């Protein structure tokens with residue numbers, strides 16, 4: 001997985017835990033995703049332990065250009081303050097931008113005001129909008145069904161496209177927005193019908209068959225998924241869909257150059 005990567009585009013999984021119990025117990029880490037897109041580094045959803053997971057992998061927060069939050073839930077935002085402090089060199093250097101839905105910043109902000117002042121900018125994520133960070137750009141195509149305001153993202157870099165379907169209940173129209181070479185999905189539940197708005201394995205299968213990415217990566221596992229061994233679920237989904245499906249693991253670094261070796 002850690003081959004030479006001429007474009008330098010990579011995604012490092014700083015955790016694969018999803019929702020409450022795998023996070024509370026830290027059965028799995030929960031630090032979010034670290035993107036390196038042709039040298040532009042972006043942190044996505046810095047959950048609890050992001051500072052630990054990133055520093056132990058020698059990922060330098062002061063190199064980050066931006067932090068993006070899909071939504072305000074704790075398993076996605078708990079380390080936003082410490083990571084902002086790290087991105088801004090202890091708050092001494094005005095640097096980097098934060099992208100988040102309005103309800104993460106309004107009445108009960110996830111970020112302390114003294115750290116917000118250290119940022120070069122704060123941008124509000126809204127349905128159907130596009131944003132750019134360095135040479136990378138992303139859109140937030142559709143508001144998800146989740147208890148707080150939540151968006152997934154479709155990223156474009158010089159050489160690749162990939163999408164991140166953050167927490168959501170499955171609904172018609174969810175997948176139309178996320179066609180790309182690489183699909184990363186937060187699949188919390190093994191079975192549908194749970195009381196919390198999340199994707200389950202049958203939803204993931206439908207989305208993969210609809211979008212037909214080159215590669216799909218399952219992430220953000222709740223207890224039912226973890227007990228069912230995500231790598232075995234991924235293998236089964238690969239057989240059923242004909243698409244390469246991978247279960248993320250803590251510390252996985254996925255080089256986007258792998259997409260070039262995968263047939264359409």
Ligand SMILES: [Zn+2]
Nearest residue numbers: 071073146167
């Ligand atoms: Zn959530």
